């Protein structure tokens with residue numbers, strides 16, 4: 001990887017084996033975008049790529065010059081109102097009411113590694129040579145605001161991370177109304193836009209649509225990144241598939257309001273912007289203050305979507321997630337939520353845990369309902385001390401009983417929320433987000449604590465720290481069960497209310513940082529009614545997230561397949577739950593529920609005491625299978641082979657680093673009759689190795705399996721005998737392929 005600056009042409013070329021990213025200083029001092037794509041040779045001069053031409057009805061920057069218009073020049077961080085009419089990367093409201101700015105190149109530095117972004121999650125490096133960074137400093141002559149643009153290119157994959165920092169070096173305050181993290185103008189519109197969208201219990205479904213002239217965007221204004229649209233988007237060529245073609249993935253490392261947008265102008269230039277949602281955002285920047293935007297990451301792949309996802313997986317698993325659990329296989333857990341909901345006693349919990357232990361489960365997690373007066377969802381949030389009616393020995397006593405069984409103990413919190421029926425709310429009714437004189441809406445009877453205030457975060461930290469330090473807690477599930485409404489902080493003046501959403505998220509990050517630093521061996525799992533905040537921001541603190549409240553195996557195929565576009569398999573919280581399933585009432589075989597959940601963190605969301613002996617035996621086998629293969633399932637190279645969005649079958653696989661073991665997950669939703677023979681072409685194997693399917697003993701070369709394919713036909717391709725097991729609806733198989741020594 002390298003960053004070259006060509007002095008004579010004022011051109012920067014960032015490149016590694018996969019990516020070239022070229023920009024230059026334009027004649028007005030702004031930054032022009034010249035190329036973003038597959039690696040090309042470096043050279044002194046790429047300025048012929050600046051598109052200048054006289055065009056009627058265009059406004060020009062310089063008098064007596066009818067060529068230089070920002071309207072038609074591709075840029076890196078465009079401003080509004082000075083000949084460019086597209087949506088800008090930045091908008092600053094000034095003292096005199098003006099919104100025009102003119103950021104001109106002042107200086108730059110190139111250095112090894114990557115700086116931290118204070119108070120914000122971001123990708124990082126650990127060793128020399130992993131990445132290089134270009135910092136370009138621009139200055140607006142009127143406001144004297146300094147703008148620092150950071151570009152980090154990593155040594156592997158087509159990865160480019162960007163962020164912006166504003167420093168008010170002038171004498172007057174200004175209001176940042178729009179401060180994008182990433183802006184990129186591409187020379188054509190020949191792309192299909194792909195997003196991950198849905199709602200509660202059906203998160204991150206893949207949606208594709210062609211780019212056309214006009215604006216396409218996804219965003220959140222809910223205060224959380226949302227179930228609705230994940231902060232991730234891909235532009236792929238119409239011919240791109242999982243295995244070939246160009247794809248550009250854009251991911252925003254942020255958990256609050258965001259916007260990802262593509263604006264195609266009528267000359268077919270595509271402008272991508274990624275950043276905090278400008279809607280409702282207004283950050284007052286006093287003289288001497290600075291504002292750092294969150295980081296956005298772009299991954300370019302010339303080899304299809306799988307290669308793009310694998311690059312995201314590696315980056316987010318190794319250089320976004322942190323801490324003790326980052327590289328460790330995740331414990332197999334049993335969570336009591338769907339087993340008991342609010343209806344439990346200490347003894348009942350121990351009974352569930354004991355059975356789980358007998359089956360090989362390693363961690364028992366106590367979910368909602370253990371604190372304050374929490375017997376239902378009307379009361380208790382905010383009172384983070386044990387409900388002694390249910391737990392006479394407190395959390396400390398229960399955790400000791402669980403540890404005595406030989407298991408680890410985990411606990412649920414919802415730190416950002418409060419019920420009006422709680423000691424915390426009675427003591428601090430002004431600590432919730434609420435707009436004066438307006439009704440305050442609730443979600444699930446709960447209100448949102450004002451995490452923009454340090455004293456609120458301190459108080460919650462104090463309660464959590466108390467429980468954590470007095471009990472044996474190895475895992476925390478951090479939930480967040482409603483979006484924000486009537487966003488307003490009693491602690492901020494009128495002209496700073498546009499800061500509250502962002503300050504709130506900074507408060508969440510602060511609490512995460514303090515807890516993960518104080519308890520570095522505790523495994524954190526993020527959750528927001530399932531997947532309402534499954535974003536890269538939280539991966540920095542919590543290496544895994546509960547992907548969805550929908551635990552049905554069939555629904556999960558789509559959720560997990562979509563999630564894998566950006567997020568590593570080790571981050572996808574996935575459990576086996578009861579049949580009929582609680583969300584969709586579907587009955588699916590136990591093995592299919594496990595076969596889906598293996599491609600994630602794996603665990604159980606049920607009371608194993610209620611399973612018949614035969615199924616308990618199966619559970620024991622599932623757990624020992626997971627223990628044997630979880631390293632490959634969670635940290636191997638993951639390939640999507642057949643999409644649940646395109647047919648009745650889903651196939652995906654994980655391959656070990658040495659390519660000697662591959663696990664293929666095959667899933668068929670509905671049974672067929674007299675169906676065609678089916679096979680699926682595998683990926684990522686060594687073509688010269690011979691692999692044995694250890695269940696059938698069939699042996700095949702890697703090149704056979706990748707070119708002819710793995711046969712997946714079963715008895716449905718012929719006459720189905722009455723004895724035939726595993727051949728109905730919701731069928732699935734895991735193929736274990738091992739290379740012969």
Ligand code: DGJ
Pocket residue numbers: 337367368412479481527528529530546548549
């Ligand atoms: C929503 C979560 O997604 C569930 O798993 C569970 O923790 C409930 N909240 C508890 O209220």
